[in-house]
Structure formats: structure tokens, C-alpha cells
Amino acid sequence: MTIRSNSDRRVTPGLTLVATLVATASLLLIPAPTVAGNDAGKPSYNEAGALILPQGYREWIYVGAPLTPNDMNGGKAEFPEFHSVYINPQGYQGYKNTGTFPDGTIMLKELVSVGAKKATSGSGYFMGDYVAVAVSVKDSKQFPDEPGHWGFFSFGNHPNLTPTAEPLPTASCNGCHEASADEDWVFTQYYPVLRAAKPE
Amino acid sequence: MTIRSNSDRRVTPGLTLVATLVATASLLLIPAPTVAGNDAGKPSYNEAGALILPQGYREWIYVGAPLTPNDMNGGKAEFPEFHSVYINPQGYQGYKNTGTFPDGTIMLKELVSVGAKKATSGSGYFMGDYVAVAVSVKDSKQFPDEPGHWGFFSFGNHPNLTPTAEPLPTASCNGCHEASADEDWVFTQYYPVLRAAKPE
Structure with missing residues (x-):
């Protein structure tokens, strides 16, 4: 031509x-952040209904990093690692637009070891290596009977994350999130990114 | 028509x-994550050469969250807040592709107060509110005389961040980054996202 x-x-x-x-x-x-190889982070399930491990989540929106180290919990912290917490782009966009978490929202927690406690900047906590991945998904079609329609999943430990995960029993995670999270099963009280993004 | x-x-x-x-x-x-309203996070300067405050950085790539709280530093931590550290999308893509930080890389540190020390999950540190923003930029054209071609900037405190910032004196930040950061003035030793993204 x-x-x-x-x-x-x-x-x-x-x-x-x-x-x-x-x-x-x-x-x-x-306008929307895109996620390489992950269809913008939409939750997907295999034919048996197990959640497929999200890809590209380190390019999602980071919301906060709670930390409950062993040395502050008598050596027996339930989660002794940093929690790097992300929300998928479609959940974030929905929350920014409406102030509520839409169906299809994924919250992903990647646990990261405490790698150091002293650096040039002082004493504290500094990230080490990746440990594990856990996920919650809000999906009224997939989890009609779960409180809040939130399903919870563990993909095990690095470097052997499982490719799929079955929903955990409701008592494992849902109850604590329902009782203690500030907003819709999400601990927004510790996630300044979400509080700042919420429309007035 | x-x-x-x-x-x-x-x-x-x-x-x-x-x-x-x-x-x-x-x-x-x-392919690249896009950043609303910020031209993918490319550094930009005003006519006088001051760096313009990056927009949309909470949708950039999060790399880690060092923490040096006051109560672990005799009440006098230099930075008593969580450091939420981000890299701009073009810097991240370049690093993923080549293993080095390209010209135009921005590292942005948003300081976030310690909001709580106890939660349902145990004792620890939990994020509170935004405090301040500081930035480093690798730009050989803009900073030909700075060690490593990295310029350092402070945009002051929330909610009154300054729209632009002049480069800080070399002694303020550059020296410590040069001496103690593992890779090219960046503390990759505390940033698992970057270590994982680096090509073999």
C-alpha cells in the first residue's frame, strides 16, 4: 500500500x-493501570471452581504494609512477616469511583520476611525475602454463602506457590476480617492509599 | 465529515x-503500567530546572516499606515513619529489561506515620497517615555533576506538598545512598520487588 x-x-x-x-x-x-499478563487482575477460576493464582500482582496497587514481627509477639506471631498488601486494578478503580469494593475485587497479601533490623538509617525493620501469598476475593456469584461474599485463599509458600487454591473454611479468615476490618472485610484503617482514594 | x-x-x-x-x-x-495523569511517571522540570511533583505515584510500582520507628531509636529516628517506596513505571520496565536503572528512573519515598502498635493480628507497626514525600531521580542530562547522576528532592509535608522542588545539596542524601545502597544509589537490599524483577 x-x-x-x-x-x-x-x-x-x-x-x-x-x-x-x-x-x-x-x-x-x-486511564486505568494495566497489568502485564493478568487481564487487569480480574479473578479467574478453573473448571472445579478453584481460584487461579493471580499473575502480575506486584504491578497492582499497593495499599499498605502491616508488620507483626516475632520479637514483638513472644516469638509466636501468627504472621511474623511484613504484609505487602495489594489491590487489583479493577477493584481499585471501582473503589476510587464509588467508595465501595466492587465484585471482582482481589486483595492480595504477600508475606515478606524481616531481613534486617539495622541499617544506615537506624534500627527498625527491613524487608528480606518473599515467604507466602494469600488472597481474598469479593465475588457474589462465586461466594454467595460467604459472609460479605468474600472468599479467602492460601497459595502456600515461595518458591512453591500452588497454581490454584480452594476457598478456605469461613472460620479460618472471614470471621476476623468481618469483626475487625474497618470496611467491608478490608482493613482500611491500616491502608492509607485506600483512605486517600475514597471519594468524599 | x-x-x-x-x-x-x-x-x-x-x-x-x-x-x-x-x-x-x-x-x-x-505493555507498560500506565499512570493516570502523569505521562507514565517521566520526570519533568519547570523552566528554572526544578522538579515538578510527580502525580499518580500511588499507582506506580511499590518496591518495599522500610521502617525505623522512634521507639527503636531513642525517640530520635531521622525518619520515624514507614517509608512507602515506589519506582516509576518507565524505571521499572527498564530495570526489568536490562537489570539497570535507566535515565528517567524516579524513586519516590512517601513517609507514613505509625498509626497503631496493636491490632487483632498482634503487636507490631501499622500505618497511619501520610506525612511527607521525597524523591530521587536518575538523569544524566539534568544532573551531570551529581554522583551517579542522581538528584535528590524534598517536597515537604502533607497536606502542603510543594508543587516543585530544587535539588538538595549533594551532601544531604547522595553520599549515604552512594555508600550504603546495594545498587546504583538504590537500596535494593531492602526492596524484594526489584531483586525479583532483575533479569538473571
């Missing part, structure tokens, strides 16, 4: 259309 | 061109 020269007036409407459509495509594609 | 009907064969090359360019634009736009 030969592209006509600018002096050929017949091509002008076509180029205008091209420019308009390219500009429109750009506008449509730019 | 009237769009010709499909039966008008003269329009076909134009539509093919449209489809090709739209498809090309889509491919170019999809």
Missing part, C-alpha cells in the same frame, strides 16, 4: 479519521 | 490504514 502525499487532497478525510481514531484509542487505553 | 459506506471500494485503503494504526497504537500503549 502506498501512502498518498499530502498534496493529494483526497486523502485528507482519511488521515483525519486516522488521527481521530488513534487519539480516541489512546484516551481509552491510558 | 461523512464516512463512506463499505460498498465504496475507494475507502478501503484508508480503513486498512486506520485499523493498522489503531492496532499499532494499542500495542504500544498496553
